[in-house]
Amino acid sequence: MRKHIVILGAGFSGMWSALSAARLIDLHQQKDIDVTVIAPQPELRVRPRFYETQVEGLTAPLQPLFDVTGVKFIQGVVSRIVVENKQVIFSNAASETQCVHYDRLILATGSHLDRSFVAGVDRHAFDLDQIESAAVLEQHLNGLAQCEDSPARNTVVVCGGGFTGIEMAMELPARLRKLLGEEAKTRVVVVERGPMAGARYSQALRDVVMQASEELGVEWMVNAEVEHIDADGVTLKDGQKIASKTVIWTVGVQANALTAQIAAPRDAQGRLHVNHALQVEGHDDVYATGDVAYAATDDKGNHALMTCQHAIQLGKFAGNNAAASLLAVEPLPYRQENYVTCLDLGAWGAVYTEGWDQQVKLTRADAKKLKLSITSELIYPPKAEKATAFKIADPLAPFV
Template sequence: MRLVIIGAGFAGMYAALSAARLRDIQGVSPEELEIALVAPQPTLVVRPRLYEPKPETLTAPLLDIFNAIDVVYVQGSAEAIDTKARTVQIVTARDARKTLPYDRLVVATGSRLFRPNVPGLAEHGFSVDSLEDAVALDRHLHGLARQPASAARDTVVVAGGGFTGIEAATEMPARLRDILGKDAKPRVVIVDRGAAIAHDMSADARPVIEDAMRKLGVEGRFGAGVAEISKSGVTLSSGEHIEAATVVWSAGLRAAPLTQQVPAERDSFGRLLVDRELRVPSVAGVFATGDAARAACDDVGNYALMSCQHATRMGAFAGNNAAAELLGVPTRPYHQKVYVTCLDLGEAGALFTRGWERKVELVGDVAKKTKREINTVWIYPPRAERAAALAAADPERVVDL
């Protein structure tokens, strides 16, 4: 029997760990149930931190963990899924193609930044969506120091006032001063079509973000979108032109394109609709997890967000359940009632909220300490030791901050 997992992000990693855990509990050998994970590199990109400086350091190796738990790593990119033949077509680093049959499949292909057809976005826009994008932005920012001082050089426009946009924008003044000199006067502008910043946040959380923006000098342009990006700056739908040498696009995510090859229903973000066990109901043998799946977290109408917080736990359930079907043991319905938000606000600290209503619990330096712990400890892989790695993937394990 073979269980194939596509993707080495948070969901894919925990799916592999959890499937190996159940196999171990059931006393089944790796020869009887092979767990294979397909990804271009055996590396976890710590995507929630890519708004920070030195993004090239924000990865974690996975091969030693996979070896410790007897997970087979298959290097390559999944190019096609044939759900009738139960095969995955893989393209290797040398452009060779091979077919990998499966008995159960976990689609953990993650998400991609939504890039609409805005004139100039492809040519002049940056992002912190992927490691490559974040590295390109960091190189560009360092390159600004070689340019003469000007309004455009010292200005960064961040398109999108969601969590990623806020973290990128509030980190930017300090990043620019580090690069351009402590006497530099960087200008950072967040542009969003919504009426206010962070429209998903609660009424008591939003003022914390607005206060941080004031302290940092981060401006907001709300009720307007980006109409055009050029080398000289950004033109908004309101007609305003902002001179800026740097535009960071952070306006929304969509499920990775490979999910479209699974013949099933999707939501407006391209995520596959799954049942409580994270199966794709209309396609036998296929599970979806993380940003590739639209999954209910509870019985009162809350659905998993496209975040590592949900991806890690969803991955653990998906891997467990896919293995459980092959081993003939009961599956477990995914549930995730604990939900927190910890938003980095640069030199203004951070904001920590709890619950779907996002009740404010911590702000400022106290919240920043929690954010650092999350970013440097909690979201990293477990150590490459069999017992510790498998224990970390218990689907019922809840880390309550």
């Protein structure tokens, strides 16, 4: 009887889950295990680059890669997971409701921004959450020059000083000057609820971010919380108002809502608790990976972050282990002890750190060169060549 591995999602973790599972099946020369990916489109959307321009082109096709590796792709949107019957319910490209059975399920559906806890975010704020919303922001920025010159037109407020907020904020001064002219009195403000810029990061990384902010003219408002957002800008909880036609929301990332359909422990961001094989607690036939997995990276108390760096490796281990369970071979315990960051700081350059303590190793042009290499090469899918793809899909192959 044929066995079926079903993977929900074609992002970084979903794509690598599929390739890794197909690799192990091929290695054992098994012909009776199918690997299927269900996602809205057969393409990788390069989310870490959504703060850049020409965002609609930041995709990579996956169908040729799936074809050469024997992975089946179904275009569809999943609505239900029926764990007790091992079924996935989805709407196909023709909006018809269909059902597929699985022997092993890999949940790789990613994350989204929660816009519900601050009034006006859903109606008046832009975001970089999905390629469609990032394209709307880009179109809006490109149209600002057609608006009457005013402080509101020239001011962009970035809500949240995490990595996404920082990279977007640092990109903006040069972009605004290009769009509005060198003489425009532009202003970029980061609203951060923490006590300092980059409060969650190492002192060394914070120092670099602040140096870049000062040289680029990016302002930080710390210990500040947003009360509401409207067409006129942002109102903070202390009553202060910032007039702006462009408010960008970057906080409140949550795991995809499908995680709630699995009766298992979840963290505050909705990520499912998994064991070292990335099996969801209490569900040996369900694996979670990428942004929907709360996974220990080592034995020191560190857990995977919602980053493509972790999603790629999580995907490789999840796919391998789902296939291993059907092949009756030992799984590979997920480990990712090396952790690095490479943060784009706009025209200033970038900063590269190593370790969970974020030791700064490179800055400015040297770090920028590395950043460009990572985002334009390393994180993209491999060539549509079976041997090449399978070599890289090995969970134990060097990554970072």
